[in-house]
Amino acid sequence: MKSSVITFPGSNCDRDMDVALTKFGFKNKMVWHNDQELPKSDLIVLPGGFSYGDYLRCGSMASKSKIMNSVINFAKSGGLVMGICNGFQILVEAGLVPGVLLRNKYLQFICKNVHVKVDNKENTFFKNLDKKVLEFHIAHNEGNYFCTNNQLKEIEDNNQIAIYYCDQNGNTNDQINPNGSIKNIAGIFNKEKNVLGMMPHPERMIDESLSGEDGSIFFKNLLNNIK
Amino acid sequence: MKVSAVITLKKDVLDPQGKVIHETLDGMGFNSVNEVRQGKYFEIDVKENDPKKAKDLVEDMCKKLLANLVIENYKIIETQ
Numbered sequence: 546m547k548s549s550v551i552t553f554p555g556s557n558c559d560r561d562m563d564v565a566l567t568k569f570g571f572k573n574k575m576v577w578h579n580d581q582e583l584p585k586s587d588l589i590v591l592p593g594g595f596s597y598g599d600y601l602r603c604g605s606m607a608s609k610s611k612i613m614n615s616v617i618n619f620a621k622s623g624g625l626v627m628g629i630c631n632g633f634q635i636l637v638e639a640g641l642v643p644g645v646l647l648r649n650k651y652l653q654f655i656c657k658n659v660h661v662k663v664d665n666k667e668n669t670f671f672k673n674l675d676k677k678v679l680e681f682h683i684a685h686n687e688g689n690y691f692c693t694n695n696q697l698k699e700i701e702d703n704n705q706i707a708i709y710y711c712d713q714n715g716n717t718n719d720q721i722n723p724n725g726s727i728k729n730i731a732g733i734f735n736k737e738k739n740v741l742g743m744m745p746h747p748e749r750m751i752d753e754s755l756s757g758e759d760g761s762i763f764f765k766n767l768l769n770n771i772k
Numbered sequence: 773m774k775v776s777a778v779i780t781l782k783k784d785v786l787d788p789q790g791k792v793i794h795e796t797l798d799g800m801g802f803n804s805v806n807e808v809r810q811g812k813y814f815e816i817d818v819k820e821n822d823p824k825k826a827k828d829l830v831e832d833m834c835k836k837l838l839a840n841l842v843i844e845n846y847k848i849i850e851t852q
Contacts, residue, residue, distance in 0.1 A: 602840055609837065638840070645842045652788050691785065691843065725786070 546571050546771050548588040551616065553578045553607040558593035558629065558746065565748035566590070569764040578610040587771050588625045589616055591632030593684075593746060603646065603687045604634030613639055625669055625771065626740045630685055633732070633742035642735050642742045643700060644692035649685070650725025656684040658757075659723060661708040661731050661745055662715045668738035669770045670707070678715045679708075679759040681745030683723065683731075688744040690726035690733070697727065707732035707741055773820055775830040775851045777838060780811035785843045814838060823851045 548571040552559045559575065566573040566588075574584045578596075583589065597606035607613070613635075620626045620641050628636040636642045649655060660678050663671050692700065700706060709729040711717045717729045724744075732743025750760030781787050787809050794808040816833070820826040827848050834846035 601838070605837065605840070645840055647786065647843065648788055650786070650788060652792065689786075693784075693842065696842075 553596035556594035591628040593630030608638035636742040647689040662711040682749040
């Protein structure tokens with residue numbers, strides 16, 4: 546299976562993502578933001594980081610870069626696209642997933658492990674996953690998911706909420722919400738479920754001795770689903 | 773021609789920075805503040821001498837990049 550990770554100026558999780566994808570069997574290529582064409586890929590990843598120094602709004606500049614025209618076409622033709630952290634911010638700015646990511650509610654940069662509940666498994670990203678609660682890592686300043694009431698209704702009606710912040714038993718409530726996101730939303734799909742944006746970093750949880758294995762579970766499952 | 777645009781958060785969007793600024797002003801003794809909302813101001817010099825065309829151009833920029841219309845409103849405030 547072939548994957549491509551896009552590097553924008555200021556991306557800093559692109560190589561971690563490359564390590565993770567390669568470890569679990571993807572043939573990965575790194576793609577520069579100024580390129581026009583994507584290599585043949587089964588999965589495109591927009592990595593975390595601080596593209597363009599978070600100028601104007603996080604992800605806004607990167608969402609207009611040359612390669613994004615190809616990414617948008619790839620997504621619209623049904624290709625799998627995953628945006629992590631800043632990649633999620635780029636996806637919302639590109640209009641590939643609904644909503645926006647605002648500054649964290651308490652104005653603090655948050656860097657910690659969190660638990661997320663996987664709600665919808667009828668999609669390529671989470672199908673056949675045998676765990677309902679995963680432990681991932683978050684590190685962000687603008688992860689406070691927001692959308693209009695009309696958008697929220699549409700998102701809920703279409704089952705577009707991918708993951709929720711929760712405690713280790715899968716309970717979601719305000720106390721466990723790290724950044725003020727509406728409904729504890731940590732990740733969201735487009736309508737067709739081939740585009741996933743999420744704030745948590747699965748690529749940081751792929752080594753048992755360093756972190757935990759829930760990222761490994763996610764990537765192994767994803768590879769099997771794409772095969 | 774210079775065109776100025778102001779981007780503000782929509783009414784229903786939480787503005788934590790504005791809130792903190794409000795609280796700080798309160799602490800400094802400015803007790804008559806009802807609310808503070810923080811926004812962005814752009815001064816754009818365009819190669820266009822027709823005020824209407826210059827305004828339309830910046831309005832297009834606001835819609836496509838400068839503002840995110842899910843959470844923000846824009847207003848062209850002056851052309852000179």
